Amino acid sequence: MAVFHKDKIRNIALIGHGGEGKTSLLEAILYKTKAIDRLGKVDDGNSVSDYDQEEIARKMSISLSMAYALYKDYKINVLDVPGFFDFEGEMVAALSVADAAIVVTGANGTVPVGAEKALEYCQEKGVPTLIWVNGVNKENSSYEATLDAYRQKYGAKIIAIELPIMNGTTLNGYVDVLEGKAYNTAGAEMEIPASLADKYAEEDGIMMESVAESSEELMEKFFGGEEITAEEKKAGVKARFINAEIFPVMAGVATGNAQITALLDHIIDIFPAPGESTKINSTAGELVCDENGKFVAQVFKTIVDPFVGRLLMFKVLRGKVAVGDQVLNVEKDENEKISSIVALRGKKQDGMDAIYAGDMGAFAKLNYTQTNNTLSDPTDVVKCDPIAFPAPVISFAVSSADKNSEDKVFAGLFKLMDEDSTFKLEKNAETNEMVLSGLGEMQLDILCKKVKNKFNAVAVLREPRIAYRETIKKTVEAEGKHKKQSGGAGQFGQCSVRFEPGAEDGIFEFVDAVVGGAIPRQFIPAVEKGLREAAPKGIQADYPVINIKCTVFDGKYHPVDSKEIAFITAAKLAFQDGCSKANPIFLEPVMHVDVIVPDSYMGDVMGDMSKHRGRILGTNSVGGKTVVSAEAPQAELAKYATDLRSMTQGRGKFTLAFERYEEVPGMQATKIIEDYKKRLAAADK
Ligand SMILES: Nc1nc2c(ncn2[C@@H]2O[C@H](COP(=O)(O)OP(=O)(O)O)[C@@H](O)[C@H]2O)c(=O)[nH]1
Ligand SMILES: [Mg+2]
Numbered sequence: 001m002a003v004f005h006k007d008k009i010r011n012i013a014l015i016g017h018g019g020e021g022k023t024s025l026l027e028a029i030l031y032k033t034k035a036i037d038r039l040g041k042v043d044d045g046n047s048v049s050d051y052d053q054e055e056i057a058r059k060m061s062i063s064l065s066m067a068y069a070l071y072k073d074y075k076i077n078v079l080d081v082p083g084f085f086d087f088e089g090e091m092v093a094a095l096s097v098a099d100a101a102i103v104v105t106g107a108n109g110t111v112p113v114g115a116e117k118a119l120e121y122c123q124e125k126g127v128p129t130l131i132w133v134n135g136v137n138k139e140n141s142s143y144e145a146t147l148d149a150y151r152q153k154y155g156a157k158i159i160a161i162e163l164p165i166m167n168g169t170t171l172n173g174y175v176d177v178l179e180g181k182a183y184n185t186a187g188a189e190m191e192i193p194a195s196l197a198d199k200y201a202e203e204d205g206i207m208m209e210s211v212a213e214s215s216e217e218l219m220e221k222f223f224g225g226e227e228i229t230a231e232e233k234k235a236g237v238k239a240r241f242i243n244a245e246i247f248p249v250m251a252g253v254a255t256g257n258a259q260i261t262a263l264l265d266h267i268i269d270i271f272p273a274p275g276e277s278t279k280i281n282s283t284a285g286e287l288v289c290d291e292n293g294k295f296v297a298q299v300f301k302t303i304v305d306p307f308v309g310r311l312l313m314f315k316v317l318r319g320k321v322a323v324g325d326q327v328l329n330v331e332k333d334e335n336e337k338i339s340s341i342v343a344l345r346g347k348k349q350d351g352m353d354a355i356y357a358g359d360m361g362a363f364a365k366l367n368y369t370q371t372n373n374t375l376s377d378p379t380d381v382v383k384c385d386p387i388a389f390p391a392p393v394i395s396f397a398v399s400s401a402d403k404n405s406e407d408k409v410f411a412g413l414f415k416l417m418d419e420d421s422t423f424k425l426e427k428n429a430e431t432n433e434m435v436l437s438g439l440g441e442m443q444l445d446i447l448c449k450k451v452k453n454k455f456n457a458v459a460v461l462r463e464p465r466i467a468y469r470e471t472i473k474k475t476v477e478a479e480g481k482h483k484k485q486s487g488g489a490g491q492f493g494q495c496s497v498r499f500e501p502g503a504e505d506g507i508f509e510f511v512d513a514v515v516g517g518a519i520p521r522q523f524i525p526a527v528e529k530g531l532r533e534a535a536p537k538g539i540q541a542d543y544p545v546i547n548i549k550c551t552v553f554d555g556k557y558h559p560v561d562s563k564e565i566a567f568i569t570a571a572k573l574a575f576q577d578g579c580s581k582a583n584p585i586f587l588e589p590v591m592h593v594d595v596i597v598p599d600s601y602m603g604d605v606m607g608d609m610s611k612h613r614g615r616i617l618g619t620n621s622v623g624g625k626t627v628v629s630a631e632a633p634q635a636e637l638a639k640y641a642t643d644l645r646s647m648t649q650g651r652g653k654f655t656l657a658f659e660r661y662e663e664v665p666g667m668q669a670t671k672i673i674e675d676y677k678k679r680l681a682a683a684d685k
Pocket of ligand 1: 017018019020021022023024025041042043059060061083104134135136137138252253254255256
C-alpha cells in the first residue's frame with residue numbers, strides 16, 4: 001500500500017450510545033469508498049467491524065475495531081467504538097489517538113445518555129466532535145426535533161452544517177448550510193426547497209454568529225454588516241470545530257448509504273489532520289505527528305483472535321517505521337523487530353512496508369509489546385503518557401465449574417487481559433479467592449463466555465467474600481490444658497490467660513505476667529506462639545482476630561512431660577475457650593464512597609444509600625455535578641456499580657476507598673456464621 005503523509009490522513013472515532021448506527025455508518029463509509037463491494041449488516045453478522053464471535057452472536061460491538069477507507073487521495077482511519085458503558089475503556093483508548101470523533105445519534109428527538117457521556121468526555125479531552133443524526137429515514141424520526149434536543153443541552157455549540165431534505169421518510173437531498181446550496185441525492189445542485197427556506201435562514205444566522213466568534217476580523221465584519229464569504233464561513237466553522245468549541249451537526253442514513261459522500265467531504269475539508277487537534281504527551285513534550293523526527297508510536301489496543309492472531313494497534317506520533325526496523329519497547333526495555341505492519345479493515349489485514357507519523361495501523365508478531373506501551377527509536381528514547389483507562393468498579397469471585405479446569409479458567413482470563421485493559425484478575429490473599437473486577441456485569445459475563453469459547457473451560461462468578469475481622473468486647477480469663485499420658489512419653493502444659501479488647505498495635509499484644517515459675521521461663525514463648533497462631537484462625541468463623549491483648553498470668557507444668565508443643569496446644573485451647581465467652585463480634589470493612597451525579601439525581605442517590613447500610617457525610621457541588629460523600633460497608637457495595645447505573649441511566653460515577661473496620665450488626669453476623677458453616681461442610685465433602 002502507498003505511504004500516506006499526515007496532511008492526507010484523518011483519524012476518526014465513531015462513538016455514542018449503543019445501537020445508534022456506528023458500526024453501520026462505518027460499513028457505509030467502506031462501501032461508498034469501494035473498500036467492500038457489499039453493504040454488510042450488523043444484524044446479519046456480516047459487517048466488517050463486528051466480526052468477533054461474541055459480537056455476531058449479540059449483534060452489537062463489544063470491542064474497538066479499526067478500518068481504513070481511501071477517499072480522493074486521503075486515508076481515513078476509522079475506529080468503531082462499542083457504545084455500551086461496560087466498554088468505556090474502548091472509547092478511552094480510541095479517543096486517545098483519534099484526532100476527531102463522530103457521535104452517532106438516532107433521529108428521535110432525544111440526547112441518549114451514551115451520546116451525552118461521549119460528548120462530555122470529548123469536551124474534557126478537547127476532541128473535536130461532529131454529531132451525525134442517523135436514521136432520518138425511520139418512521140417518526142425528526143432531524144429538527146433532534147437538533148432542538150441537542151441545542152437545549154449544548155446551546156450555541158450546536159451548529160447545523162446540513163439540513164436533510166425529506167419527503168416523508170425518504171431523503172431527497174440536503175441543504176449545505178456551509179455553502180448555502182442544496183443538492184439532491186445524486187449530488188446535483190438544486191434549489192433550496194421553499195419548505196426549508198426559513199429553517200435555512202435561521203441556521204445560517206446561528207452559524208454566522210458562531211463564525212464571527214472565531215476571529216476578531218470576522219467579528220468586525222459581522223457587526224459591521226459586511227458579508228462573510230462562504231470560504232470564511234467554512235474556515236471559521238473549521239477553526240471552531242478543531243478547537244472543540246462547536247459541534248457541527250449533519251444527518252444521514254447509515255443503512256441506506258445516504259449522505260456518506262457529504263460526510264466524507266466534510267471529513268477531508270473540515271476535520272483536523274493528525275497533530276492539529278489533540279496531542280499525546282510524552283517525555284519529549286506534546287507529540288504533533290512530525291514525520292521528520294525519530295520514530296515514536298503508542299500502542300492503544302491489542303487484539304487476540306484465532307483469525308487475526310495477536311495484533312497491536314498503534315498510532316505513529318513521530319517519524320516513521322518500516323518493516324525490518326528494530327525499535328525499543330520503552331516500558332518493557334526490550335527490543336522488538338518490526339516484521340509486519342498492516343492496515344486493518346476489521347479482521348482483514350493489508351500489508352504495509354512503512355508507515356509515517358499521523359497514521360495508524362497494527363503490528364503483528366511482536367514479542368513483548370502490550371497495550372499502553374511506547375515503541376521508540378532506540379537512539380532517541382521517548383515514552384508516551386499512558387492512556388488512563390477507567391478503574392474497575394465491580395468485583396466477583398471467579399472459580400471454575402469443574403475443579404480440574406481451574407487453571408484453564410485463570411490462564412484464559414490472564415490471556416484475555418491482553419485485549420482489555422479495564423479488568424483485573426487478582427488473588428485476594430485473605431479470602432483466598434481469585435477476584436475478577438471490571439466495569440460492569442456484562443463485560444465480566446462476556447469474558448466468561450470468551451473463556452468458554454476460546455479456552456474450553458467454564459468460569460463461574462459469585463459475590464466475593466468480604467475480608468471480615470473478629471475481635472472481643474469483654475475481658476475474660478480462661479484456662480487451657482493439654483494432657484496426653486497414654487503409653488510412652490507424655491505431654492503436659494497448662495496456662496491461664498486473660499483476654500482483653502485492645503492491643504498496642506491494634507492487632508495483637510502479648511503480656512507475660514507469670515510469677516513464681518508457675519510456667520517455667522522456657523515455655524513462655526510457646527504460650528505466646530500458640531496464641532499468635534490461634535488469632536488469625538478466628539473465633540466464631542475463620543476471620544483473623546484483631547485488637548486483642550492476651551496476658552498469661554498462671555499455669556502448671558510437669559517436670560518430665562512438659563514440652564513446647566504442649567504449651568502451644570494449651571494456649572490455643574485457652575484462646576478458643578476464652579474468646580468465645582468474651583462477647584466476640586465481627587468487624588467489617590467500611591468504605592468511603594464518593595458518588596458523582598448530575599444534580600437531579602442527588603436525592604435518589606442519598607435515599608438509596610440507606611439500602612446499602614450507608615451513612616451520608618455530605619454533598620458538594622463540583623462543575624455542575626453533585627458529589628455525594630458517604631460511608632457504607634463493603635459487603636453492601638458489591639453491585640453498587642449496577643445499582644448506580646440503573647438509578648442514573650449510566651450518568652453516575654463513583655469511587656471507593658477503604659476507611660476502617662466497624663462492628664457488624666447482629667443480623668449480618670448470623671449470616672457470616674452460616675456462610676462459614678456452609679464452607680466448612682463443603683470442604684468436608
Ligand atoms: N432504519 C435504520 N436503521 C439503522 C440505521 N443505522 C443503523 N440501523 C440499525 O440499527 C441497529 C444498530 O446498528 P449498529 O450499527 O450496530 O449500531 P452501533 O451499536 O451504534 O454500532 C442495527 O439493527 C442497524 O441495522 C439507519 O440509518 N436507519
Ligand atoms: Mg457497533
